[in-house]
Amino acid sequence: MDAPAPQSTISQPKLGFVGYARFFWRQLTSMRTALFLLLLLAVAAIPGSLVPQVSSDPNGVIAYRRNYPDTAAVLDFFQVFTTYTSVWFSSIYLLLFISLIGCVLPRTKHHFDALRASPPTTPARLSRLQGFTTRTTEADAATTIESARRLLRSQRYRTELYGDSVSAERGYLRETGNLVFHAALVGVLVAVGIGGGFGYTGQRVVVEGYAFSNSLASYDSFNPGRFFADSALEPYSIALDSFVPVYEQQNRDAIGQAIDFTANVTTTLRGEASTSGQIKVNEPLAVGDTNVYLLGNGYAPILTVRDANEKIVWSQPTACLPFDSNLGSTCVIKIPDGLDEQVGMLGFLYPTRGELSSGALASVYPDLISPVLTLEVYEGDLGLDNGQGTNAYALNTDSLDQIAGRTADAETLRLTPGDRLDLPNDLGSVELTSIPRFVSLDVHHDPSELPVLLFSILVVAGLVTSLFIPRRRMWVAATTDDSGTTTIQYAALARGDDPNLEAAVTEFADKHSQKLTVRVSS
């Protein structure tokens, strides 16, 4: 007797290209994949917080490369210094967003249909559902159901009659909120991606009494967005009239702590009258389509250098980099022309002079109470003529000789405002003319700001509605027996988390039977 040959392999349908595409699409848009990508995104964000990022801490990256060149090479390979724009991080969030869109689109259609459809037919056995409860009344079934419908409608249920029963549903806003939340997240991403590309940021140091114009050449550093064009720079100028810091003087635990910074500026848009304004740390100034931020401040002493024949060869402010909270600062002055030799000076500025126990000078308060500027003077080759860019805030002494300072015959020069001292080797003289302040300003233009804000508000609104508005169905069915007594059944079904469902049914049943009683007795 021949038995049918047992099938040895499970026959799978052959998947063509479209089949595979469908398969992967299903996988990608499944909740499980979305969850996996979401958690992967959380993990992937960690390295960027452990290693300095080019975007938020460029100096940290430079220092890291210098200190750990081998590790840095590995990190570079994996783009860890630019984690949040790296290929792998971008892939994760792009896949996540594709998955999100793939999930939200069909749901939107489904929800749209549900919004136009009637609540579903009343189930045959309400006793199986949540919050099932019954009441009796002397009113007939039709009256009972009609009053139940009216009550449901007053509670903003959508209703539909099915024989001697009413089917009701409310809380469509829950799903609407959910969809809005997810769509708004996509909106934020798109707004940042596109809008941010048209923006730019520029940094510029401005000394009191000086001005700068919003043009490429005048910035100390400039970061254009992907789609930036020069024409996007609105022509205007900003002059720094004064910078007024306020330092704590009463509280012994905080003497010298900054409590207020105000930059008084005059702005001039092309073809318009000048206006004066203020920039504070938390209060940027809107100029044209940009915002101008106050990010830093310090001192920019004006030195006047004369040659041996009393001819002024240099007279301009030098912004000094603060190295402590009392604005002790380092100043680098490079004078390539005018003197017999190229001269470089390395200065330390102490706004309020004090002395350490070692005898070294220090600043003890950030305001200009008793300022002193020390200068070590070098002569030789400043290295400016080889065509390569050099750091204006550092002095490379490789090809320079110290002519005044710790290792030279002449002592370090010490100047207070108004002092004038001779330079060694009959080079000429240097005068500390005055010590104005400087501010570092950040100029930002970001067309994505408004859309991102709007989408963020939608995110919160969508989130709140999707989490706290209960979506529920409720049914009321009535049957009248031979004695004329009508039994009313109430039951409900939660769609999503709905902690108060059963209480809501009981409350509704009580209210409804009370209404019926009132009507019957009146």
Place this chain on the structure above:
Amino acid sequence: MTEILVPYSVIAVYSAMAIYTLAFVMFAVDLARRSAAAGEVTHAQRSPKSLRLAMAFTVLAWALHVLAVVARGVEAQRVPWANMFEFTLTATALIVGVFLVVQFWQDLRFLGAFITGFSLLSLGVATSSFYVAVVPLPPALQSVWLIIHVFVASLSTGFFALAAGLSIVQLLQARREAGKALKLRLLDTLPPAERLETLAYRLTVVGFVMWTFTLIAGAIWAYSAWGRYWGWDTKEVWTFIIWTIFAGYIHARATRGWRGSRSAWLAIVGFAAIVFNFTIVNLFFKGLHAYSGL
């Protein structure tokens, strides 16, 4: 500035800590009692003495704690959350406050030992390692967003802390319900795992909305203080990571195979990340949010 109130604020903190210790002990006694009494049928309508005493101590300690926060704020003439010490002082007051208020909604007193223990430890670290004198606000913090952003962030940790506590109990309960040998008889007196999960979910959802708000409020503040709403600063990164973890938690409840213990782990990991963000990131990571005052 006359520093009259600061000593009182400090005394109030230490007194609160002493009474939190008593509360913690009584909560522990209550848990021990639950272990012993689990087998018997409980007739008592009123809650046991140890538990009532523990709650009374907690309320008293919290009142002193709040007093310390208010005194600190009055003395500084600003909101009392501008450095590590003050963050810790205020955040723990909010955590205990949420714990107390939530009792009106659900009886979660079995988490008392967890909450008072956590707050006590935090206050201990704060007073011994984070303490700084009252100083004025630096210009970067002079913003209305300091009040909103930091307060909502701290308040949300109260909800996440309770949810984490519930999730830990849920994990224990789930093991026990699965028949794995776990001889903690006190679990008999606690709600079943599914109920714990539902409660943890509801608290987390509230915390999550607040955390989302914190993130956006922080972005708005960053926009006016630093000129960009998002710059992947270390603190921003960790706030984002925490948001993502809890977003994952909420989705996990709707994903087959992830309900129950797996999602409970996410709630616990999320809270651990919050503690990490508050301590390690604040103190050791380089970033713009350098306001620990240490």
